[in-house]
Structures are given as structure tokens and as C-alpha cells.
Amino acid sequence: xxxxxxxxxxxxxxxxxxxxxxxxxxxxxxxxxxxxxxxxxxxxxxxxxxxxxxxxxxxxxxxxxxxxxxxxxxxxxxxxxxxxxxxxxxxxxxxxxxxxxxxxxxxxxxxxxxxxxxxxxxxxxxxxxxxxxxxxxxxxxxxxxxxxxxxxxxxxxxxxxxxxxxxxxxxxxxxxxxxxx
Amino acid sequence: xxxxxxxxxxxxxxxxxxxxxxxxxxxxxxxxxxxxxxxxxxxxxxxxxxxxxxxxxxxxxxxxxxxxxxxxxxxxxxxxxxxxxxxxxxxxxxxxxxxxxxxxxxxxxxxxxxxxxxxxxxxxxxxxxxxxxxxxxxxxxxxxxxxxxxxxxxxxxxxxxxxxxxxxxxxxxxxxxxxxxxxxxxxxxxxxxxxxxxxx
Numbered sequence: 001x002x003x004x005x006x007x008x009x010x011x012x013x014x015x016x017x018x019x020x021x022x023x024x025x026x027x028x029x030x031x032x033x034x035x036x037x038x039x040x041x042x043x044x045x046x047x048x049x050x051x052x053x054x055x056x057x058x059x060x061x062x063x064x065x066x067x068x069x070x071x072x073x074x075x076x077x078x079x080x081x082x083x084x085x086x087x088x089x090x091x092x093x094x095x096x097x098x099x100x101x102x103x104x105x106x107x108x109x110x111x112x113x114x115x116x117x118x119x120x121x122x123x124x125x126x127x128x129x130x131x132x133x134x135x136x137x138x139x140x141x142x143x144x145x146x147x148x149x150x151x152x153x154x155x156x157x158x159x160x161x162x163x164x165x166x167x168x169x170x171x172x173x174x175x176x177x178x179x180x181x
Numbered sequence: 182x183x184x185x186x187x188x189x190x191x192x193x194x195x196x197x198x199x200x201x202x203x204x205x206x207x208x209x210x211x212x213x214x215x216x217x218x219x220x221x222x223x224x225x226x227x228x229x230x231x232x233x234x235x236x237x238x239x240x241x242x243x244x245x246x247x248x249x250x251x252x253x254x255x256x257x258x259x260x261x262x263x264x265x266x267x268x269x270x271x272x273x274x275x276x277x278x279x280x281x282x283x284x285x286x287x288x289x290x291x292x293x294x295x296x297x298x299x300x301x302x303x304x305x306x307x308x309x310x311x312x313x314x315x316x317x318x319x320x321x322x323x324x325x326x327x328x329x330x331x332x333x334x335x336x337x338x339x340x341x342x343x344x345x346x347x348x349x350x351x352x353x354x355x356x357x358x359x360x361x362x363x364x365x366x367x368x369x370x371x372x373x374x375x376x377x378x379x380x381x
Binding site for chain 2: 001002003004005008034035036064065066067068069070071093095096097098099101118119120121122123124125126128129130131132161162164166168
């Protein structure tokens with residue numbers, strides 16, 4: 001197994017309402033995205049979403065989450081976006097960004113795309129978010145782009161400057177010793 | 182990468198190859214590297230990765246993988262992180278916990294350390310160690326507080342799995358990471374392993 005850095009994007013001055021990883025090559029086995037993000041509306045936390053290729057109501061997900069005082073579980077079907085987590089917004093502790101990880105195995109297959117992720121959003125108060133999510137996007141085409149935005153439709157909330165996304169390609173390998181049967 | 186097939190080399194079989202690989206697999210460097218590792222052979226009160234600034238030019242993110250056991254007389258105990266030697270009340274952490282029958286969430290704010298997940302204690306099963314993965318994104322940026330995400334768990338006799346987060350409320354680039362048991366007078370025990378990984 002080897003990990004290859006494909007692209008790193010950092011949001012510049014003025015912010016951006018989407019982070020797009022485009023023209024993803026079909027050279028790897030799996031994809032992994034690492035996100036450090038903060039949004040800019042007037043809340044403490046805002047949900048972060050992602051869609052594969054073009055936006056469509058073709059995604060389902062299940063979540064297990066904690067908010068600093070209680071745990072819960074939830075789901076969605078026929079959603080436009082895959083939910084990644086809740087990231088700090090303007091009312092959260094300043095300079096605090098969420099850490100999020102998205103894994104898409106077998107991203108070039110002609111099957112529906114399984115997705116798993118986890119995300120933590122910090123804040124120097126009781127309210128915070130730790131979320132584990134698994135989902136499915138019914139698209140059968142290879143993943144060629146990933147778009148990140150505030151969850152649930154037209155992106156009206158900007159990522160703040162210094163929000164970043166790093167895309168890695170994971171390549172399955174053989175060490176010549178391990179037996180797989 | 183070592184050459185795997187010496188018999189395919191010009192030296193051994195006197196065959197001329199147009200490729201320098203001479204039949205060997207092409208070298209494909211990974212953008213994930215082990216930067217440092219400490220495996221304890223005795224007790225130790227803490228483990229510190231220092232001079233991290235040396236990695237700033239080459240790595241975007243850091244990860245720490247640990248298998249832990251300490252000598253506190255309990256089945257399971259917390260472990261903690263201190264960044265850059267800062268002992269001020271500049272840390273916060275939150276957690277999501279599952280114990281095999283229920284889930285819960287909690288927090289602690291304005292602490293002097295942040296949480297590095299769980300650890301096996303001295304009364305855990307023989308040879309039982311916890312497992313933890315800590316991810317730190319953009320540790321060398323000076324525009325963000327340092328946020329950690331920790332995935333950890335332990336089995337026998339206490340069974341728990343945690344997803345927890347923490348933040349060090351300081352925008353300084355990381356220069357050191359100290360990992361210590363829940364109680365400062367206690368120690369990590371032999372066999373505990375600490376691996377620092379860099380992601381480009």
C-alpha cells in the first residue's frame with residue numbers, strides 16, 4: 001500500500017463557498033480526503049457536505065455523533081449531499097477548525113460508491129461535534145471530482161481563509177510475502 | 182527500496198537489460214512516512230517528539246499511532262497531550278464514547294492538557310494494550326489553533342471505543358508533542374509504542 005498526494009487546496013483571502021477537487025485521475029485504488037475547515041455564517045457549528053461528480057439526489061448516509069453532552073444517531077436517504085460533519089462557524093472559538101477524513105474505496109468501479117468518514121469540530125465550550133458516518137452514492141461512474149460545501153443545497157456560506165483540503169490516492173500493493181486468499 | 186530479484190540483475194545472469202529496474206518492481210515512494218518511533222523497554226513517565234519544525238517544509242499533516250499501557254492501578258485510563266511545553270489552561274477536549282451497550286458524549290474545557298484517548302492500565306488483562314491514532318492537521322500553519330482527532334479503544338476487561346477531539350488554543354507552529362499517562366506520577370510501561378508519521 002502506498003499513499004500519494006494528489007492535490008492540496010487552501011482557501012485564499014475572501015473565502016470560497018465551495019472547495020472542488022477536480023480532474024481526479026483514475027490511477028489509484030482508493031481515495032482519501034483530509035479537510036481542515038471553518039465556515040462563516042452566524043452559528044456556532046454548520047454542517048459540511050460533499051457530492052461526487054455532479055450534484056444529484058442520490059446519496060444516503062447514517063451517522064453516530066456526540067455534541068459534548070449527549071450522543072445520537074440519524075440518517076438521510078435521497079440526499080443531494082453526503083454529510084461529513086459539523087464544523088466550527090463564526091460563533092465558535094476563533095481560529096478553530098474542524099478535522100475531517102473521508103475515505104472512498106474502489107472509486108473507479110462501475111458500482112455505487114461506498115463512503116466512510118469521521119469528523120471532529122472543536123470549540124472551547126461544552127458544545128462540539130464528533131461524528132462517524134457511513135454512506136452510499138448511487139453513481140456508477142468513476143469519481144472524477146469531489147465538491148465540498150455547506151450541507152444541503154446551494155452553497156451560501158463561505159469557507160474562511162486557510163480552510164484546506166488534501167486529496168490522497170491510495171494504491172493497493174503486494175509485499176510479496178502476505179498471502180491473500 | 183531493496184532490489185528483490187538479484188538473479189535478474191546483470192551481475193548474476195549476465196543478461197543486458199535496457200531498464201535500470203532489471204526486472205524489479207518500480208520504486209513508488211509513498212507520501213506517508215514514519216518520522217520517528219519509540220518502543221519502550223522499561224517504564225517512562227512521558228514520551229516527547231521534539232524538533233518538529235524540521236518537518237515543516239516537507240509535511241502538511243502529522244499522525245501518531247500508539248499502543249499503550251501504563252502502571253496506574255486501573256483497567257483503563259486516559260492519556261494526554263501537551264504541545265510545545267505549554268502548561269497554561271489553553272486546551273479543550275470532547276468525546277464520543279461507546280462501551281458495548283451504550284453511547285455517550287462529554288467535554289472538558291480550559292484544561293492544561295488535551296486528551297490523547299484511552300490507555301490500558303495496570304489491572305487490564307495480561308499483555309493487553311490500547312490502540313490509538315491521533316491526527317493533527319496543518320500543524321505548522323500559524324493561522325489556526327491546533328485541532329486533534331483521536332480514534333482509540335481497548336478491550337479486556339474494560340471495552341471502550343472513543344472518537345475524541347481536542348484543541349490547543351495557540352496559533353504557534355508545533356515544535357514538540359508530549360504524551361503522558363492520566364496521572365503524572367505514573368508511567369508508560371515496557372512494550373508501549375509511539376510512532377510519528379508525516380503526510381505530505
